[in-house]
Amino acid sequence: MALVSVVMPIYNAEQYLSQAIDSVLNQTLKDFELILVDDGSTDKSSEMCDAYAEKDSRIQVIHQSNGGICAARNCGLEMVKSEYVAFIDNDDVYLPDLLEENYNLAKKYNADILKYGYQYIKYKKFSPACLCSSEKLAEKNLLIVQKQGLREKYRQINDDDLLVYVWDGLFKTSVIKEHQIKFDTAFKHGHEDRVFCMQLYQHINCIIINPKVYYTHIEYKSSASMIFSVNRINDTERLLSYERQLFDELRLDDLYSSYWQERVMIYVILICKIVRSPEAQLPFSEVFSVLRGLRGKYYVKALVGSLENVNYKVRLKNKMYAFFFEHNYIKILTAILLVDRKAKYVLNLLKE
Numbered sequence: 001m002a003l004v005s006v007v008m009p010i011y012n013a014e015q016y017l018s019q020a021i022d023s024v025l026n027q028t029l030k031d032f033e034l035i036l037v038d039d040g041s042t043d044k045s046s047e048m049c050d051a052y053a054e055k056d057s058r059i060q061v062i063h064q065s066n067g068g069i070c071a072a073r074n075c076g077l078e079m080v081k082s083e084y085v086a087f088i089d090n091d092d093v094y095l096p097d098l099l100e101e102n103y104n105l106a107k108k109y110n111a112d113i114l115k116y117g118y119q120y121i122k123y124k125k126f127s128p129a130c131l132c133s134s135e136k137l138a139e140k141n142l143l144i145v146q147k148q149g150l151r152e153k154y155r156q157i158n159d160d161d162l163l164v165y166v167w168d169g170l171f172k173t174s175v176i177k178e179h180q181i182k183f184d185t186a187f188k189h190g191h192e193d194r195v196f197c198m199q200l201y202q203h204i205n206c207i208i209i210n211p212k213v214y215y216t217h218i219e220y221k222s223s224a225s226m227i228f229s230v231n232r233i234n235d236t237e238r239l240l241s242y243e244r245q246l247f248d249e250l251r252l253d254d255l256y257s258s259y260w261q262e263r264v265m266i267y268v269i270l271i272c273k274i275v276r277s278p279e280a281q282l283p284f285s286e287v288f289s290v291l292r293g294l295r296g297k298y299y300v301k302a303l304v305g306s307l308e309n310v311n312y313k314v315r316l317k318n319k320m321y322a323f324f325f326e327h328n329y330i331k332i333l334t335a336i337l338l339v340d341r342k343a344k345y346v347l348n349l350l351k352e
Helices: 017-025 045-055 069-079 098-109 147-159 173-178 192-201 232-250 259-275 284-302 316-326 330-351
Strands: 004-010 032-039 059-064 084-087 113-122 143-146 169-172 206-219
Touching: 004 017, 004 069, 004 098, 017 032, 017 045, 032 045, 032 069, 045 059, 059 069, 084 098, 084 173, 098 113, 098 169, 098 206, 113 192, 143 147, 147 206, 147 232, 169 173, 192 232, 232 259, 232 284, 259 284, 259 316, 259 330, 284 330, 316 330
Parallel strands: 004 032, 004 084, 032 059, 113 206
Antiparallel strands: 084 169, 113 169, 143 206
């Protein structure tokens, strides 16, 4: 049995696929399995997967009808037999010592989740220079949280965006299978990683945060995360409901009196960002309905203090959005968002 299973969902990635697969095959840790899930690709990705599998017995290939990234990852998870599982997107790159150093750490501390650092490249072509590992691993810089501290450390871990992705970590397979953790296929436009991490967090005994960089996330203009969809509004609301479940499970309201209020406002600001995008094209009535529904469903639970000390990590404009939402000036907020959307549309035209 391999030490680590790597799951790679693949869809029409022929332009980038080789660099992603090669970065896994070139790991300093050799005892792994690579599970390639071809999610109904219509380009040459399918043939490329089969060609790699013929040359390397560590590679398994699964071909399935297109079902989206969640369905592809779930299919890969069903095939995992290793002690730990890791993920990689089909257009990203592993640094050479990712699996070896992080598996050894996870094993040493019996971690259920281990998160490592990543570098982010936007709109750039891949360069071999990206494969250079950073400084030597210094274990003194690790954050190791055992079961008794998981509840207290949740806010720090969450605010540091360490539960946002799955490609930046190793996950203990036995915990995933015991609690039947899967990717929610209802998510089509993001947030599925965060939900997976939040569900898993409720059942773990140890998490390690390793700040050293091991992963290169490359965001091309054709990347799925760059494609706009107004359905992201529904996905964001669904994510909020998952986080509410986690708050209840960990009894976080008892620990952080105003944290849920802050989280609600973060999601509201995120939805405001979606609806003011020039691509959204939602009429006044629909934007108003979305915001009013959010306030009615979630904001009552958030009334546990003042918003004055809430740090939105964002610009003054977003604090203005929060103010109007808090004081129930939903019509004014809707109008402001639509004016902002029009202004952004005009600016984009001027840039062309």
